[in-house]
Amino acid sequence: MSDMNASxxxxxxxxxxxxxxxxxxxxxxxLRKMGICEEQARRVGIIAxxxxxNLLLYATNGGTxxxxxxxxxxxxxxxxxxxxxxxxxxxxxxxxxxAPDWALNLGxxxxxxxxxxxxxxxxxxxxxHTGKGTxxxxxxxxxxxDAAD
Amino acid sequence: MKxxxxxxxxEGQILFDASAGSDVIDKAxxxxxxxxxxxxxxxxxxxxxxxxSPQVIRVAEILNIIAIIFVRGKRPSQEIIDYAQRLDIPxxxxxxxxxxxxxxxxxxxxxxxxxxxxxx
Numbered sequence: 001m002s003d004m005n006a007s008x009x010x011x012x013x014x015x016x017x018x019x020x021x022x023x024x025x026x027x028x029x030x031l032r033k034m035g036i037c038e039e040q041a042r043r044v045g046i047i048a049x050x051x052x053x054n055l056l057l058y059a060t061n062g063g064t065x066x067x068x069x070x071x072x073x074x075x076x077x078x079x080x081x082x083x084x085x086x087x088x089x090x091x092x093x094x095x096x097x098x099a100p101d102w103a104l105n106l107g108x109x110x111x112x113x114x115x116x117x118x119x120x121x122x123x124x125x126x127x128x129h130t131g132k133g134t135x136x137x138x139x140x141x142x143x144x145x146d147a148a149d
Numbered sequence: 150m151k152x153x154x155x156x157x158x159x160e161g162q163i164l165f166d167a168s169a170g171s172d173v174i175d176k177a178x179x180x181x182x183x184x185x186x187x188x189x190x191x192x193x194x195x196x197x198x199x200x201x202s203p204q205v206i207r208v209a210e211i212l213n214i215i216a217i218i219f220v221r222g223k224r225p226s227q228e229i230i231d232y233a234q235r236l237d238i239p240x241x242x243x244x245x246x247x248x249x250x251x252x253x254x255x256x257x258x259x260x261x262x263x264x265x266x267x268x269x
Contacts, residue, residue, distance in 0.1 A: 021207030028211055038213070045211035046187050053204070107200035110184035119188070 004034050006069040012055040014062040017106065023065050024048035034069065040140060043120040044074055047138045050113040051078030057103055058083075059134075073122075076138045084130040092118070092126075150174045150257060152216055152239050158253055159218070161243035164230050168237055172215045176262040179251050183208050190214075194262035197250055201225040206232045214238060220247045 008030055010023035028045035032038070048065055055063040055078065063080030085091050092114050099109025114136075118124040123139035155174050156163050178190045179197035183204055186196060195216045196209060201223045209217055217233070219225065219242040233240050243250060 018203055020202075021204045021211075025207045025210050042211060042213065049187065049204075049208065049211055050184065104182075106202040107181055107183040107198075107204060110182035110188070112182075112184035112188040116184060116188050 008067045010065045012052050012062045012065055014059055020053055020056045021049055024052050027067055043140055046120050047076050047117045050116045054113055055080055073142055074140045078136040081133040084132055085128040085134055086130055088126055088128055156241045159243040159245055159250055161241040164240040165234050167239045174216060177254055177259050178262045179247055190262055192263050199223050209238055210236055220250050
């Protein structure tokens with residue numbers, strides 16, 4: 001296990017579809033270089049990818065994807081400044097999606113984004129206020145017996 | 150089954166084959182929606198998809214997908230093929246539908262990858 005501490009931040013620009021997923025792929029690659037095991041890097045990659053695509057597809061001004069690595073955990077934060085989510089419980093329901101047709105044509109809108117982020121986390125929280133923005137925090141424990149389900 | 154044999158079976162066109170010969174194709178998962186792929190695929194597998202957005206290859210990178218089969222005659226951009234080459238993920242395209250592709254592969258010994266359903 002890597003004992004390295006690191007903080008990695010990526011700015012995600014709204015609507016920049018071509019680049020969608022590149023920050024997450026870069027993050028996964030960085031984690032592997034730091035000695036994070038494949039399984040943990042994969043889970044972080046999934047969390048980051050879903051967060052990145054949400055910023056790109058839905059956030060008014062894009063947002064920030066951040067990963068903090070310590071020997072105990074990897075904390076991923078996804079933050080934007082709007083438009084916010086009206087009904088978080090509904091948004092967390094597997095299969096629920098508000099993706100427009102153009103996003104479906106690109107392979108998005110399965111309604112599994114937030115679900116995927118939660119599934120791959122040991123700790124997950126989401127705060128959102130309509131008109132103000134959304135903050136998602138995911139933690140992946142690095143101790144061997146704390147694997148996410 | 151070797152990747153080249155898969156291509157023959159599906160009357161496909163290889164877009165890129167792995168430098169050292171691809172892994173044996175013995176498991177596969179088929180979907181067009183990438184979050185389904187991210188949600189439901191649990192191990193190294195071959196992806197069968199009709200989606201050719203740039204995110205396909207990034208999902209493949211994150212999940213350690215070992216090969217990609219594009220169905221319905223879909224052909225990704227050269228940029229995606231170049232990206233796959235850098236990652237050494239072999240790709241082919243076939244004019245067959247997803248259903249037919251899955252049927253042919255299943256009949257020739259390829260099995261579903263370990264996965265879970267949306268409500269698990």
